[in-house]
Amino acid sequence: MNVLAVNVKTLYRRRISWLWGILCLLCSILLSLILAYSSIDDFVSYKWMLASWLVYFWLMTSLYTGQGAANVQIEILTKPFSFCLPGHKGIVRRFIFLTGGIFSLLFTLPFLLCPGLTFLKGLTFIISIFFATMTNYILGALGSLEGKRKGLLLTLPYFLFLFWALSNFERILKQPLFYSLSVIVLGILVCVSVWRYLGRESLARQYCAAKKAQRSGRWEWIKLSPEVERFFIRRISRGSYSGIGRYIWGALYKTLGLSLSKWKWCVFFVLLATIVLGWIDLYFANLLFLCLGFAAFMVRLPVRSSMLVSGGRKERYYGAVGCAVATAILVSGMAITIVVLSEVLSQVVPDIRWKSEVIAFDAVDIRSLYWALLVIPLIFIAELFYSVEPLLTSIVVVGLSGLLFFTLFGTGILLRPPHPAVLILVVCSWGALLLVLRHIFKNWCLVRQRKE
Amino acid sequence: MINEKAIVQMRGVQKRFGDIRALDNIELDITRGKIIGLLGANGAGKSTLLRHIIGLYLADEGECITFGTEAGKLGPKELGRIGYVHQEGELLEWMTVKQLIRYVSAYYENWNRELEERYIADFDISTKERVGSLSPGQRQKVAILLAIGFGPELLILDEPASALDPIARSQFLDLLLEIIQDENHTIIISSHILSDVEKVMDHAVIMRKGTILRDCSFDSLREEFVRATVTSIEGKLPAELPFENIIESESNFSKAVITVEKQTQEELEAKAGALNCEIEIRPLVLEEIYKIVVSKESGVKR
Numbered sequence: 001m002n003v004l005a006v007n008v009k010t011l012y013r014r015r016i017s018w019l020w021g022i023l024c025l026l027c028s029i030l031l032s033l034i035l036a037y038s039s040i041d042d043f044v045s046y047k048w049m050l051a052s053w054l055v056y057f058w059l060m061t062s063l064y065t066g067q068g069a070a071n072v073q074i075e076i077l078t079k080p081f082s083f084c085l086p087g088h089k090g091i092v093r094r095f096i097f098l099t100g101g102i103f104s105l106l107f108t109l110p111f112l113l114c115p116g117l118t119f120l121k122g123l124t125f126i127i128s129i130f131f132a133t134m135t136n137y138i139l140g141a142l143g144s145l146e147g148k149r150k151g152l153l154l155t156l157p158y159f160l161f162l163f164w165a166l167s168n169f170e171r172i173l174k175q176p177l178f179y180s181l182s183v184i185v186l187g188i189l190v191c192v193s194v195w196r197y198l199g200r201e202s203l204a205r206q207y208c209a210a211k212k213a214q215r216s217g218r219w220e221w222i223k224l225s226p227e228v229e230r231f232f233i234r235r236i237s238r239g240s241y242s243g244i245g246r247y248i249w250g251a252l253y254k255t256l257g258l259s260l261s262k263w264k265w266c267v268f269f270v271l272l273a274t275i276v277l278g279w280i281d282l283y284f285a286n287l288l289f290l291c292l293g294f295a296a297f298m299v300r301l302p303v304r305s306s307m308l309v310s311g312g313r314k315e316r317y318y319g320a321v322g323c324a325v326a327t328a329i330l331v332s333g334m335a336i337t338i339v340v341l342s343e344v345l346s347q348v349v350p351d352i353r354w355k356s357e358v359i360a361f362d363a364v365d366i367r368s369l370y371w372a373l374l375v376i377p378l379i380f381i382a383e384l385f386y387s388v389e390p391l392l393t394s395i396v397v398v399g400l401s402g403l404l405f406f407t408l409f410g411t412g413i414l415l416r417p418p419h420p421a422v423l424i425l426v427v428c429s430w431g432a433l434l435l436v437l438r439h440i441f442k443n444w445c446l447v448r449q450r451k452e
Numbered sequence: 453m454i455n456e457k458a459i460v461q462m463r464g465v466q467k468r469f470g471d472i473r474a475l476d477n478i479e480l481d482i483t484r485g486k487i488i489g490l491l492g493a494n495g496a497g498k499s500t501l502l503r504h505i506i507g508l509y510l511a512d513e514g515e516c517i518t519f520g521t522e523a524g525k526l527g528p529k530e531l532g533r534i535g536y537v538h539q540e541g542e543l544l545e546w547m548t549v550k551q552l553i554r555y556v557s558a559y560y561e562n563w564n565r566e567l568e569e570r571y572i573a574d575f576d577i578s579t580k581e582r583v584g585s586l587s588p589g590q591r592q593k594v595a596i597l598l599a600i601g602f603g604p605e606l607l608i609l610d611e612p613a614s615a616l617d618p619i620a621r622s623q624f625l626d627l628l629l630e631i632i633q634d635e636n637h638t639i640i641i642s643s644h645i646l647s648d649v650e651k652v653m654d655h656a657v658i659m660r661k662g663t664i665l666r667d668c669s670f671d672s673l674r675e676e677f678v679r680a681t682v683t684s685i686e687g688k689l690p691a692e693l694p695f696e697n698i699i700e701s702e703s704n705f706s707k708a709v710i711t712v713e714k715q716t717q718e719e720l721e722a723k724a725g726a727l728n729c730e731i732e733i734r735p736l737v738l739e740e741i742y743k744i745v746v747s748k749e750s751g752v753k754r
Contacts, residue, residue: 312528447538447540
């Protein structure tokens with residue numbers, strides 16, 4: 001068996017890959033059905049809401065798939081022995097491009113069913129769809145391979161583009177159809193440059209025996225602020241020895257200490273979000289609350305840890321609950337700041353006129369904050385149950401977000417005042433989180449069994 | 453039966469991970485003032501057993517009582533008396549060593565700053581470095597400091613010295629002996645480096661496939677197995693040596709090396725005298741004893 005085949009084997013041996021594959025296949029079939037029963041004009045003119053969202057879902061899915069494929073390679077590369085395996089150094093790009101090629105082809109196939117296209121138009125359209133998916137996939141892979149810092153720089157503009165795409169679907173969807181050639185050329189350029197970039201000698205050396213934490217370089221460029229440390233240590237030390245309070249402070253410090261040290265980044269994010277959201281369509285600006293809700297995905301509740309301090313299961317339980325509540329408070333605080341800032345700015349920022357369009361700076365609507373509060377506990381629950389399989393958690397989150405997007409945009413519920421039923425759902429989701437945590441701390445092992 | 457002197461009592465503890473039986477009907481009492489060596493191959497269940505003691509794992513059946521409290525319900529009062537060094541070496545990667553020490557010490561009222569400073573100097577720990585950038589040996593040193601800094605009554609060490617260099621290992625063993633000077637302290641140490649454990653332990657628990665094969669004092673274990681070199685003074689040794697409970701035997705014309713169990717020195721000397729042989733008796737090292745116990749219980753012929 002050749003080296004590439006062995007690498008591909010690591011993919012299909014994982015249950016998660018199968019689940020992911022099935023999810024993609026289902027979406028592909030759904031897309032095929034829609035395309036078979038609609039005209040391409042209907043499709044690109046935004047008449048088919050579901051189809052448009054499927055395309056958006058695919059954009060995100062391809063990005064995730066790219067990340068997943070790169071993560072598999074990183075996992076192999078970090079094992080010291082792989083550095084010495086004959087013929088392995090060049091396998092990274094071959095693996096990533098092979099997986100990406102198959103994935104993009106899967107996405108392209110439904111478009112073969114597009115009715116009303118001439119042969120030539122149809123062909124260029126299909127190829128452009130292929131390259132658009134491939135580009136998307138490769139950006140995901142590159143983002144993962146380059147670690148958090150460079151990856152963020154690489155993918156942030158792209159995410160901003162995706163965000164912008166939300167309110168410009170029609171324009172986006174028309175690109176492969178009307179500007180097929182430009183999309184193909186751009187796609188080829190991206191593929192060739194990334195192929196060459198991934199072929200560099202230093203790639204294997206960069207990852208050889210690197211630990212996961214070192215790879216992400218998280219703590220290399222962010223330092224724990226002395227003020228944050230002092231704040232928490234004082235509260236941990238002052239609490240009564242057997243009291244719960246010190247363990248809640250301890251859990252907050254452990255979980256959010258580093259993030260709170262990055263407060264400058266938070267301020268930057270709040271300002272950037274205010275400016276971006278103020279300018280884009282008000283309807284989509286409300287997505288802010290959902291995005292903030294999904295920020296909970298970045299927080300790991302302190303549940304499983306073999307580092308022993310004097311807190312038992314009960315103390316750990318309250319610590320985890322404290323972290324979940326603190327996350328919700330932080331998220332709400334950020335959202336409220338953005339709303340207040342946008343309200344102030346909307347009074348002073350003048351309208352911009354460009355051609356015949358008038359772009360006004362609108363205040364962000366606070367009414368949708370409850371979406372964030374609904375999503376946060378659900379994400380934590382997903383994380384807790386699937387903490388062993390981060391990718392599976394991603395799938396659940398993607399599925400959940402897809403479902404939410406369909407509900408929100410299909411029903412226009414996002415702009416309506418909070419329905420009592422939704423508020424009940426918020427309470428239920430928090431209740432569910434508390435029950436799940438209680439169950440875990442009462443019955444689960446709090447440290448993973450090491451595979452020897 | 454409840455042993456009132458025991459600080460840890462395990463009664464019929466069973467634990468499964470899927471199809472694997474990690475612990476099978478474990479009965480164990482741990483009493484104060486001892487260094488207990490927990491020995492066993494990979495997957496024998498040592499770490500699983502230790503994690504039950506501090507309530508990180510919960511038994512499927514049976515009970516584990518630590519300091520008089522069910523392990524799953526241990527609180528600050530009991531856990532504040534237990535130090536634990538775990539084999540994964542999980543620490544907060546993003547903190548510097550100094551920050552990590554400050555974080556952990558904040559939980560304990562009786563943190564010993566003097567011991568901390570001495571340990572840092574003796575073990576040459578750089579406190580300014582990020583925990584995530586430490587070498588495995590340095591991480592292990594930090595983990596040990598965090599576990600001993602508050603003078604725990606029960607110190608649980610799960611593979612604590614595997615990444616330490618020989619000098620640090622020797623310092624570490626000296627440290628254990630210093631800790632155990634206080635008869636109120638108990639240490640449970642699980643390690644693959646049997647030559648190290650042998651130097652400090654006074655009680656042995658040998659595990660295999662989730663069961664305890666032996667739970668006895670190290671002295672009695674050492675007395676149980678001896679190796680004797682029997683040399684005939686005149687001529688050839690008989691084909692069948694009259695010693696009882698021979699586990700291993702190797703012989704040539706006039707000399708035989710035998711490993712026997714449950715035989716006193718006097719009995720062996722008397723039988724050698726009757727054969728008109730000289731006998732030289734020496735105790736076995738822990739590694740040899742361990743191999744014999746495990747192979748005997750698993751029915752492997754040596």
